[in-house]
Each structure stands twice: as C-alpha cells, then as structure tokens.
Amino acid sequence: MPRFRQILDTMAPYTPGKAVAAPDGRSYKLSSNESPYDPLPSVVEAIAEGARNIHRYPDAGAVKLTEAVAERFGVPEAHVALGAGSVTVAQQLFETVSEPGAEVVYAWRSFEAYPLLADLAGVTSVRVPLAGEDHDLDAMAEVITDRTRMVFVCNPNNPTGTAIRRAALESFLDRVPETVLVVLDEAYREYVRDEDVPDGLTLYRDRPNVVVLRTFSKAYGLAGLRVGYMIAQEPVATAVRKTIIPFAVNSLAQVAAIASLAAEDELLDRVERVVKERTRVRETLIGQGWTVPHSEANFVWLRLGERTLDFAAECAKDGVAVRPFQPEGVRVSIGSPEANDAFLAAAARFRA
Numbered sequence: 001m002p003r004f005r006q007i008l009d010t011m012a013p014y015t016p017g018k019a020v021a022a023p024d025g026r027s028y029k030l031s032s033n034e035s036p037y038d039p040l041p042s043v044v045e046a047i048a049e050g051a052r053n054i055h056r057y058p059d060a061g062a063v064k065l066t067e068a069v070a071e072r073f074g075v076p077e078a079h080v081a082l083g084a085g086s087v088t089v090a091q092q093l094f095e096t097v098s099e100p101g102a103e104v105v106y107a108w109r110s111f112e113a114y115p116l117l118a119d120l121a122g123v124t125s126v127r128v129p130l131a132g133e134d135h136d137l138d139a140m141a142e143v144i145t146d147r148t149r150m151v152f153v154c155n156p157n158n159p160t161g162t163a164i165r166r167a168a169l170e171s172f173l174d175r176v177p178e179t180v181l182v183v184l185d186e187a188y189r190e191y192v193r194d195e196d197v198p199d200g201l202t203l204y205r206d207r208p209n210v211v212v213l214r215t216f217s218k219a220y221g222l223a224g225l226r227v228g229y230m231i232a233q234e235p236v237a238t239a240v241r242k243t244i245i246p247f248a249v250n251s252l253a254q255v256a257a258i259a260s261l262a263a264e265d266e267l268l269d270r271v272e273r274v275v276k277e278r279t280r281v282r283e284t285l286i287g288q289g290w291t292v293p294h295s296e297a298n299f300v301w302l303r304l305g306e307r308t309l310d311f312a313a314e315c316a317k318d319g320v321a322v323r324p325f326q327p328e329g330v331r332v333s334i335g336s337p338e339a340n341d342a343f344l345a346a347a348a349r350f351r352a
C-alpha cells in the first residue's frame with residue numbers, strides 16, 4: 001500500500017452544488033451561484049472558432065487575455081495573473097506562501113474552498129467566526145502573528161452575502177503587516193450596489209500586500225470553462241505566475257473570456273436583472289417573515305440552524321436545489337424569475 005499524506009483522511013472534500021428534480025420534472029439549480037442565462041451568441045461563436053485550434057497547446061502566457069484584462073481595468077499587464085478559475089489562482093497564492101508552520105486566516109463561515117486549499121497546501125487554518133453574518137475584522141486582525149502568511153477576506157462573503165464597507169476594510173488593511181498577503185476575494189464584485197463597498201482595485205495600488213481575486217465564472221457566465229484572475233502589484237503577480245501549471249488556462253477559456261470582456265455591456269445588463277431579482281426575492285422573503293441579511297451578491301442566506309436540511313428537502317420537492325450548510329443555514333442563488341418563484345413558494349410553505 002503506498003503511503004499517502006495523512007491530511008487526505010481528515011480534510012473535508014469540496015461538495016459541489018447538486019441539481020434536484022421535482023416529480024413533475026421541474027428542476028431549478030440554485031445551489032452554485034451560476035448565471036441563470038445561456039451563454040451569449042458572440043461568446044459561443046468565439047468558442048466554436050477556437051475549437052478549430054484545439055490540437056494546439058494554448059498560449060501559455062495567455063498574452064491576449066492578460067492584455068484584455070489589464071486594459072479593461074486600467075492596470076499594467078504586469079499586475080495581472082490568470083488561472084484555471086479563481087479557485088486555482090487562490091491555490092497558486094497558497095503555493096507562493098506555504099511553508100511548514102505557516103498559517104492562513106479567514107472568516108468562518110466563508111467560501112468552502114479556503115479550508116480545502118489550506119489543507120492541501122499543508123498550511124494551518126485559523127478560522128475567525130463571523131460576527132452575526134459579517135466578517136469580524138477586529139478579531140481577524142488580532143489572530144495575525146508572525147506565522148500568518150495570508151488572510152482571505154471574501155467581499156461580499158459567500159455564503160452570507162454581506163459586504164464590508166470602505167472605512168472598515170481600510171482600517172483592517174492598515175493593521176495587517178505588509179509581510180502578510182491579504183486576498184480580497186471579489187468573486188461577486190459585479191453584483192455589488194452599495195457604493196460604500198470598496199472596489200479592491202482602488203485599494204491595492206498603494207498596498208503591496210493586497211491581492212484582488214476575480215472570476216469569469218459568475219457575472220460573466222463562464223463557470224464551465226474555468227478562468228479567473230488576480231490583480232496585485234508586480235512582485236505578487238510575478239510570484240503567482242511562477243506557480244501556474246503549464247497551460248492551465250485552456251484555449252477555449254481564453255477566447256471566451258476575451259469575447260466576454262468585449263460583450264461586457266450585455267453581460268452587465270444581465271447582472272442588473274439578477275440584482276433586481278435579488279431585491280424582489282429578499283423583500284418577498286421578509287414579507288413571509290424571514291430574516292434575510294442584506295446581500296450584495298447573487299444569492300441570499302437564510303440562517304436556519306438545525307432546520308437547514310429540512311428546508312433544503314422542502315425546496316427539493318419543487319425541484320429547487322439550494323445549498324445547505326447544516327447546521328448553519330441555506331444559501332440560495334438568484335436564478336430566473338421562474339426559478340425564484342419556485343423557491344419563494346417552497347419558502348412560504350416551510351413557514352406555514
């Protein structure tokens with residue numbers, strides 16, 4: 001029997017969101033925060049065109065996509081690093097800091113990939129409980145020691161949807177030593193409407209330890225292709241680029257991401273529709289008597305405690321798949337109006 005790393009026996013595997021179907025065949029997947037829209041024709045066309053070249057390796061440096069991202073955000077190309085989904089960029093960030101004894105700090109509950117990536121990297125997780133549904137930034141600053149190599153700040157937070165405002169985030173960043181990377185995970189940035197929630201790109205320029213992590217998976221609707229990126233000052237971006245597995249970002253992902261940036265207005269119109277649905281869903285839930293934290297992302301959070309799995313089962317009867325985190329609560333993605341109505345009907349039944 002080969003000897004495997006001990007951590008493989010104890011780490012929690014990533015649980016992907018599942019689809020369920022009602023007896024009548026209806027099925028609404030509100031468990032993975034995906035875009036409810038089909039890909040844009042222009043993006044499908046770029047992928048079809050790109051398919052003619054898949055016997056070739058992709059551009060290892062993803063030069064055109066790097067240029068497109070840099071141009072879109074008005075940053076130097078040297079500040080951009082790409083990966084196969086932002087989860088992989090996060091894994092690459094671990095590769096840049098992981099040493100025996102290293103610690104990573106993050107809020108809990110937050111994005112499920114953080115503990116997994118920390119375990120895989122052999123880094124010790126220091127989890128700081130949320131204060132209510134929000135990051136407890138004071139407590140996070142307090143647990144930073146000379147073993148801390150990285151801090152994740154998920155803004156808005158997955159799964160609670162709450163966002164950190166500028167003054168709080170800036171005073172936290174002021175307290176973190178420059179030797180510690182702070183990763184602002186902004187996977188849901190495009191859904192933020194609170195003007196007080198800072199765009200990480202306005203924070204990293206004079207902070208050499210701040211990383212802004214973004215993805216094409218959510219607002220840009222490319223979850224199936226796996227492409228994400230980070231923006232940070234040159235030493236950080238250079239270090240992260242060194243950790244990429246050769247050719248990690250495949251050629252179809254590269255052309256689709258470029259086409260998505262070119263069609264950004266259309267995609268952001270769709271985001272706006274999701275944001276309107278988010279308001280409708282939250283207000284309807286509040287009308288039903290639920291407590292729903294204000295969400296700046298494309299999902300809402302219901303703190304159901306021990307009733308979490310019962311609630312998910314009730315939704316499944318209507319073909320609505322939600323994401324239960326027993327015994328904390330349920331995260332429900334904002335989908336099409338029809339899917340949201342199906343979810344709201346199940347939620348009303350559960351309260352009755």
Ligand SMILES: *Cc1c(COP(=O)(O)O)cnc(C)c1O
Nearest residue numbers: 085086087111158187215217228
């Ligand atoms: C969905 C999500 C990501 C994006 O993952 P990809 O690998 O880019 O698909 C990153 N961070 C958070 C918090 C997320 O919810």
